[in-house]
Amino acid sequence: MIDKTTLWLVILALGGGSYLLRFVFIGLVGDRPLPAWLLRHLRYTAVAVLPALIAPMVLWPPATGGQIDLPRLAAALAAIIVAWKTRSVIGSVLAGGGTLYLGLWLAGLNL
Known part of the structure; x- marks a missing residue:
């Protein structure tokens, strides 16, 4: 302590x-006013941070002891597809979260 x-x-x-x-x-x-080059670079901050936060949870999830599992991969794929097709952050988060919970429920794992 x-x-x-x-x-x-x-x-x-x-x-x-x-x-x-x-x-x-x-x-x-x-x-x-901020310079145009800085504003252009700041636009990509969320695009860089969100995958950096999510990728370790998909590839090395602590909930499974670091083993890759199908529900998390399916959730990541669903989020990527929805983001690619709709360009909606909220839509991709909801699609990924919904797919994760559905996959965990179907696999019989605890939420």
């Missing part, structure tokens, strides 16, 4: 760092 002093120092340091990072964009740059 970590002692309370170290815990509070870490909490305060992380809070201060988070505040400073947001202040740079909101406080210092918030009233100025």
